[in-house]
Amino acid sequence: MERGQLDGGETKEAGKRDLILDAAQQVFSKKGFHQATVEEIAETAGVGKGTVYLYFPSKREVLVALIEERLKELTRALEERVEAAGAGLRNYTEKLRQAISFQMEVLRRSQDFLTVMSGDIGELGQELDKRTREARRAFVAVVEAVIREGTRKGEFRNLDPCLAAYAIEGMIIHAAVGLTIGEGTQLTDEHVSQVVDLCLHGIVRGSGSAHACNGP
Amino acid sequence: MERGQLDGGETKEAGKRDLILDAAQQVFSKKGFHQATVEEIAETAGVGKGTVYLYFPSKREVLVALIEERLKELTRALEERVEAAGAGLRNYTEKLRQAISFQMEVLRRSQDFLTVMSGDIGELGQELDKRTREARRAFVAVVEAVIREGTRKGEFRNLDPCLAAYAIEGMIIHAAVGLTIGEGTQLTDEHVSQVVDLCLHGIVRGSGSAHACNGP
Amino acid sequence: MERGQLDGGETKEAGKRDLILDAAQQVFSKKGFHQATVEEIAETAGVGKGTVYLYFPSKREVLVALIEERLKELTRALEERVEAAGAGLRNYTEKLRQAISFQMEVLRRSQDFLTVMSGDIGELGQELDKRTREARRAFVAVVEAVIREGTRKGEFRNLDPCLAAYAIEGMIIHAAVGLTIGEGTQLTDEHVSQVVDLCLHGIVRGSGSAHACNGP
Amino acid sequence: MERGQLDGGETKEAGKRDLILDAAQQVFSKKGFHQATVEEIAETAGVGKGTVYLYFPSKREVLVALIEERLKELTRALEERVEAAGAGLRNYTEKLRQAISFQMEVLRRSQDFLTVMSGDIGELGQELDKRTREARRAFVAVVEAVIREGTRKGEFRNLDPCLAAYAIEGMIIHAAVGLTIGEGTQLTDEHVSQVVDLCLHGIVRGSGSAHACNGP
DNA sequence: AATGAATGAGCTTTCATTCAT
DNA sequence: AATGAATGAAAGCTCATTCAT
Numbered sequence: 001m002e003r004g005q006l007d008g009g010e011t012k013e014a015g016k017r018d019l020i021l022d023a024a025q026q027v028f029s030k031k032g033f034h035q036a037t038v039e040e041i042a043e044t045a046g047v048g049k050g051t052v053y054l055y056f057p058s059k060r061e062v063l064v065a066l067i068e069e070r071l072k073e074l075t076r077a078l079e080e081r082v083e084a085a086g087a088g089l090r091n092y093t094e095k096l097r098q099a100i101s102f103q104m105e106v107l108r109r110s111q112d113f114l115t116v117m118s119g120d121i122g123e124l125g126q127e128l129d130k131r132t133r134e135a136r137r138a139f140v141a142v143v144e145a146v147i148r149e150g151t152r153k154g155e156f157r158n159l160d161p162c163l164a165a166y167a168i169e170g171m172i173i174h175a176a177v178g179l180t181i182g183e184g185t186q187l188t189d190e191h192v193s194q195v196v197d198l199c200l201h202g203i204v205r206g207s208g209s210a211h212a213c214n215g216p
Numbered sequence: 217m218e219r220g221q222l223d224g225g226e227t228k229e230a231g232k233r234d235l236i237l238d239a240a241q242q243v244f245s246k247k248g249f250h251q252a253t254v255e256e257i258a259e260t261a262g263v264g265k266g267t268v269y270l271y272f273p274s275k276r277e278v279l280v281a282l283i284e285e286r287l288k289e290l291t292r293a294l295e296e297r298v299e300a301a302g303a304g305l306r307n308y309t310e311k312l313r314q315a316i317s318f319q320m321e322v323l324r325r326s327q328d329f330l331t332v333m334s335g336d337i338g339e340l341g342q343e344l345d346k347r348t349r350e351a352r353r354a355f356v357a358v359v360e361a362v363i364r365e366g367t368r369k370g371e372f373r374n375l376d377p378c379l380a381a382y383a384i385e386g387m388i389i390h391a392a393v394g395l396t397i398g399e400g401t402q403l404t405d406e407h408v409s410q411v412v413d414l415c416l417h418g419i420v421r422g423s424g425s426a427h428a429c430n431g432p
Numbered sequence: 433m434e435r436g437q438l439d440g441g442e443t444k445e446a447g448k449r450d451l452i453l454d455a456a457q458q459v460f461s462k463k464g465f466h467q468a469t470v471e472e473i474a475e476t477a478g479v480g481k482g483t484v485y486l487y488f489p490s491k492r493e494v495l496v497a498l499i500e501e502r503l504k505e506l507t508r509a510l511e512e513r514v515e516a517a518g519a520g521l522r523n524y525t526e527k528l529r530q531a532i533s534f535q536m537e538v539l540r541r542s543q544d545f546l547t548v549m550s551g552d553i554g555e556l557g558q559e560l561d562k563r564t565r566e567a568r569r570a571f572v573a574v575v576e577a578v579i580r581e582g583t584r585k586g587e588f589r590n591l592d593p594c595l596a597a598y599a600i601e602g603m604i605i606h607a608a609v610g611l612t613i614g615e616g617t618q619l620t621d622e623h624v625s626q627v628v629d630l631c632l633h634g635i636v637r638g639s640g641s642a643h644a645c646n647g648p
Numbered sequence: 649m650e651r652g653q654l655d656g657g658e659t660k661e662a663g664k665r666d667l668i669l670d671a672a673q674q675v676f677s678k679k680g681f682h683q684a685t686v687e688e689i690a691e692t693a694g695v696g697k698g699t700v701y702l703y704f705p706s707k708r709e710v711l712v713a714l715i716e717e718r719l720k721e722l723t724r725a726l727e728e729r730v731e732a733a734g735a736g737l738r739n740y741t742e743k744l745r746q747a748i749s750f751q752m753e754v755l756r757r758s759q760d761f762l763t764v765m766s767g768d769i770g771e772l773g774q775e776l777d778k779r780t781r782e783a784r785r786a787f788v789a790v791v792e793a794v795i796r797e798g799t800r801k802g803e804f805r806n807l808d809p810c811l812a813a814y815a816i817e818g819m820i821i822h823a824a825v826g827l828t829i830g831e832g833t834q835l836t837d838e839h840v841s842q843v844v845d846l847c848l849h850g851i852v853r854g855s856g857s858a859h860a861c862n863g864p
Numbered sequence: 865a866a867t868g869a870a871t872g873a874g875c876t877t878t879c880a881t882t883c884a885t
Numbered sequence: 886a887a888t889g890a891a892t893g894a895a896a897g898c899t900c901a902t903t904c905a906t
Contacts (some may be wrong), residue, residue: 004271016886034250036878039889048888050882087882092419137398146420157421159410162399163391167414170390171383178382182353198383202418203363204309205373232869254897264871269898448890466682470876480892482878491876525852569830579851589853590840594831595823599846602822603815610814614785626807630815634850636741637793637805664865686901687868696867698903707901 017027017055019045021069024062029112034062063116064132070113071135078102078142092150093200099143100172100196108187114176140165168199233271235261237285240278245328246417249279279332280348286329294318294358308366309416315359316388316412323392324403330392356381384415449487451477453501456494461544465495495548496564502545503567510534510574524582525632531575532604532628539608540619546608572597600631665703667693669717672710677760681711711764712780718761719783726750726790740798741848747791748820748844755824756835762824788813818845 023045027036038059042049056062081102086094107114144165150156156164175195179185239261243252254275258265272278297318302310323330360381366372372380391411395401455477459468470491474481488494513534518526539546576597582588588596607627611617654789665811671693675684686707690697729750734742755762792813798804823843827833 037878042889049880050888051886053881054886133398139393150419155421156419157413157417159414159419161406163395163407163410164414164419166394166398167411168392168419170356170386170388170394172386174389175383175385178356178378180385182349182382183378187416191376193377194379197373197382198375198380198418200418200420201373202414202416203312203366203372203375203380203384204416205371214426255896265897266871267869270869270871275897310901469874481876482892483890485877486890486892528851565830572826582851587853588851589845589849591846591851592839595827595839595842596851598826598830598847599819599823599843601852602818602820602826604818606818606821607811607815610788610818611811614781614814615810623808623811626811627815629805629810630807630850632850632852633805634846634848635744635798635804635807635812635816636848637803685899690868697901698867699865701902702865 007043010208016045016047016051020047020052020055024066024171025070025116028066029115037143050067054170064115067117067132068135071139074106075135075139075142078139080114082142082146090155092146092153096143096150096168097145097196097200099146100199101192103172104176104187104195105191107173107180108192111180114173114180140169143168149191171199219371229349232261232263232267234388236263236268236271236278237282240282241328241332244279244282245331254278272346283333284351289304290322291351291358294355298358298362304372308362308369308371311362312359312366312384313412313416315362316384316415317408319385319388320392320403320408321412323389323396324408327396330389330396333389359384387411387415449478452479452484452487452494453498456498457544457548459500460495460498461547465492470494478531499549499564500567503571506538507567507571507574510571514574514578522587524578524585524587527578528575528582528600529628529632531578532600532631533624535601536608536619536624536627537606539605539612540624543612546605546612549605569627572601575600603627603631663696664693664699668695668700668703668710669714672714673718673760676711676714686710702852706842715765715780716783719787722754723783723787723790726787730790730794738803740794740801740803744791744798744816745844745848747794748816748847749840750842751817751820752824752835752843755821755828756815758838759828762828763820765821788817791816819843820849 020041023041027041027044029114036053039049041062042052052062055124056065078099081098085095085098144161147156147164148161151158151161172195175191179187236257239257243257243260253264254268257278258268258283261268268278272281294315297314298311301314360377363372363375363380364377367374367377388411391407392403397405452473459473459476465582470484471481473494477484478606484494510531513530514527517530533578548581576593578595579588580593583590583593604627608619611619611623668689671689675689675692686700687697689710690700700710704713726747729746730743733746793811794810795804795807796809799806799809820843823839824835827835827839
């Protein structure tokens, strides 16, 4: 709709491509990459098997494109959310809080994508396309940037921003996967809030929870 | 014959099985489960293809056994380390610190196992054997127990111990994977220490930096 | 394209399936079920190995389909032959004579099918598909019906029609197999005629062989 | 027991061989040749897998030996029975009657052997060892000889003795297999008697029923 | 003589990919 | 552009056979 005025060919193509990616997300999520067959993806998308190959050179590229595209969207959305957040004191703390919430919410909403991402991390092993790696890197980089700045501003403790970014990402994903897939529970606002809290203030109480220690 | 003082057959059987598991770890780690072939595992182990099937009913069971066995060992070792830790003040904080260090050290040492574990989380999707799930659960449970007790004793802030355990586990693994596989760096003591710190005290400084607040 | 006047695709599908069944008949007949490989069947049919699996879910189903289909054709043809036969006196004797001749002629013509059938009786043991059993049963039933009626009309002696039908079937097949495969001779009209005679009048002369007793 | 006085070695060996053949009969009968595994035969016989190869050079040779040996015994027994039969008028008719009865009784008693024989006819296809073929031939030859003589003496009608022998053999086996395996019934004396009757006098009544014509 | 751990050839089957229509 | 019939490489698994003990 927003992509052009002419729907005769352009949109149709674009539509097919997205149809296939959507189908792929469902199927990959349900079966995992290797158990998923191109045929099932095509059927789910309502197109012929050969058509998949008109839009993607291989099954693997479907996965790569899927991850890449979804991650790019997410990265953009995450950036917006982060930028929108706070401009006053404790600027970066707030930004990070928003970043974490954002991710938890995405995971809560999109079980499928969570499964695809967490599953296919290892599915393709180290051979996971460079493009995928970069997309992941770019996503993490948003958080990393917040941390780096926050650290520079003295809001955050002195940690390697890259390590911290990965760690926080892992916290979010594992908590979500653990509760969702492992324990079979639904993510609640309380869960989101606890994860945020844990990231920001750690688990040790006396450590002076942000709130308590803030002092004068 | 070659590995110890008493090797009267016993070792041979046990040896073969372990030989295969070791080989499987290498190959799964290098190729991922699906790309790995039984033939390559057998070759790596220095046995015939059929021999693998003498000890395991299927390729998948090799993976399950591998994860299960390694995780059980680790769980036992983790328990020891945790029990050994601290008996005085800040008991559980110290226990948790040890638990985290322990895991980081394991990951630092055993890149292969890290890859297998992180990769194969999703590799087999939800169908990952119940035994595997239980083994994972048991491992996480050790940390969860520490957190639960520490929370009850008032050392830790009021978080869902299960969620916290998953989150901390994710922090550790992701930090390790991110730096190791993602960034290509080697884990250092400093990294370990930062992850411990992050878990315990969070990222926000003013919250009364762990270090600052701790001291008398 | 090459086989008839109207071939718009229909024939192509039907053609491939039949091609495979024909090839299977040859190969099964030459090697027996277990020695036959899907690859050889495919090669013989002039198609790719995978193509066999487009038309049949498994090698075994190829055999089942082959037997089932051929037997159904034969059953139909046998019924026609039987119905066409005699309407006057000694009606059923004539019908039976035709039934026996028919089978001998089929066996004479189609050595391959004879081999497949006789071989694969035991090839698959008791597990031979229910469909196969039914197809066999249906074939024998034609003869059985003739016997039952003939017995009721008083033309035949008082024997269990089912037993008699099986026995006669065995006579035909074994005579054919024995001479053909066992002795390496070709079936002649004289052989056919003798089998018919044996079935109808038994071996004992005085028993009033049709010929002997009839005469003056 | 009857085989010698010394049981230390000789008999033990002989015993093992027979043990294996008995086990093979059971297993082949239950599973068919190809589904049967050497391991199961060994287990059933209560010996080690390797031991089978001490007595037989291959799995196939176990089958060949089994068929050969059993058939030789049967041939001997059949000869005795035939010789014992009748010495007066209608000598050969009686001999043949005994031959048929004998076979039906064997089949009635030894379902296993029936299955092995009927199954493995085709199981091994034309490649069935020459020795097996000869053993079969020898068995059929007994009946054939009776027929040949009976024909010469004018008791039997003028049929090719070889063909007649095969046909009668087929009648017997198929009737037994059909009723037993196909219909699931047990063979009775009545069945035996009907098969004898059918072979001797055929199915057509007027031909001068066996009974009627036999007369004085 | 007896064993059974070890082997690897060879099978069926799957499915990504191609290409004629 | 769209299709799906056809393909064949590739892999898991079985089991007859061997041979060190």
